[in-house]
Amino acid sequence: MTFRKVSVFIGAACAVICMFSLCAAQDSTNQANIKFKWVFAARSGAQGEKSVSAVTRDTLLKSGDEIKLFVYVIQKTFVYIIHKSSNTDLNLVFPYSLEMFDSGLTVDENYYIPKGRAWFTLDTITGEETFYILASPTRLIALEHKLKDFIHAENSQKVKAGDVVIKEIQDLKKQFRTFSTVAERPVVIAGNVRGTLTDTMHPRRLDIATLATEISAVNFYSKTITIDHK
Numbered sequence: 001m002t003f004r005k006v007s008v009f010i011g012a013a014c015a016v017i018c019m020f021s022l023c024a025a026q027d028s029t030n031q032a033n034i035k036f037k038w039v040f041a042a043r044s045g046a047q048g049e050k051s052v053s054a055v056t057r058d059t060l061l062k063s064g065d066e067i068k069l070f071v072y073v074i075q076k077t078f079v080y081i082i083h084k085s086s087n088t089d090l091n092l093v094f095p096y097s098l099e100m101f102d103s104g105l106t107v108d109e110n111y112y113i114p115k116g117r118a119w120f121t122l123d124t125i126t127g128e129e130t131f132y133i134l135a136s137p138t139r140l141i142a143l144e145h146k147l148k149d150f151i152h153a154e155n156s157q158k159v160k161a162g163d164v165v166i167k168e169i170q171d172l173k174k175q176f177r178t179f180s181t182v183a184e185r186p187v188v189i190a191g192n193v194r195g196t197l198t199d200t201m202h203p204r205r206l207d208i209a210t211l212a213t214e215i216s217a218v219n220f221y222s223k224t225i226t227i228d229h230k
Contacts, residue, residue: 032182032216033137035074040131040225041208042067043119054186054211060228063126066119067227069093070208071111076104080134080143081113082165086127086229090150090162093131098144110209122229129227132169136220143168169222176220183216 040055043066061067071079071094078101081094094113095101105111114120122129134140146168150161215221 032218033075034077034135034215034217034219034221036077036079036135037070037072037074037209037212037214038079038133039070039208039212040067040133041069041211052206052208052211054208054213055225055227056213058226058228060230061122062230063122063124065122067122068119068208069113070212071105071113072209072212073105073107073109074214075107076137078136078139079105080132080140082132082134082147082169084130084132084162084166086125086129088159088162090158090165092147092151098147101139101144112208122227126229129229131225131227133223133225134169134172134221135215135217140172143172172220173222176222179217179219181215181217181221184213186211186213 041052042055042059042061043050043052044061045051055067069081071081073079079094080092083091083093085091092098094111095105096113096115134143143165146161146165150158150165153161
């Protein structure tokens with residue numbers, strides 16, 4: 001009788017310990033291991049009255065409008081930005097080259113795309129422009145290999161190699177779909193959330209970093225922004 005009571009007590013204790021262990025494991029897997037800031041900025045409007053705003057969803061831009069991106073790594077995170085143009089060509093927008101990842105992105109450093117004060121200008125080839133933003137606490141080696149294959153592919157093989165890259169991105173999203181973004185919020189500067197910047201005198205001198213969104217995620221983060229280029 002005593003033995004049975006002890007057995008029940010031990011069994012109950014083990015169940016409680018297992019429950020706490022499981023909770024601890026779940027808590028650890030829910031800890032954000034991806035932290036960075038980024039912004040996709042667009043400069044548009046009539047000449048002399050142009051404004052700069054953060055693009056956070058699919059939007060419409062016109063030939064002659066300008067875009068610029070910004071990345072700031074808070075903790076060790078590998079950020080990839082890939083552009084698929086309206087004529088289906090692919091460009092690795094960030095990192096500037098995959099070799100940057102050999103030593104990892106520098107924490108607490110501002111990365112502007114393109115570098116310095118330059119902006120990308122939408123050309124006269126209209127259509128759908130797609131930007132894929134991916135982030136991981138470790139390098140996405142398979143994606144990098146496919147990107148290298150695309151970069152070194154002969155012109156006749158570019159489209160096929162590009163399709164392979166896009167499929168890898170889709171596969172990554174499926175693989176990590178159970179992981180969630182912990183937080184995605186605009187960066188607060190001096191108590192204010194900046195949404196649009198306007199400077200008719202010197203629009204190119206505006207720092208798009210003030211429009212950044214801070215991302216916290218577990219194991220994987222992805223976002224796709226499509227531009228309807230008119």
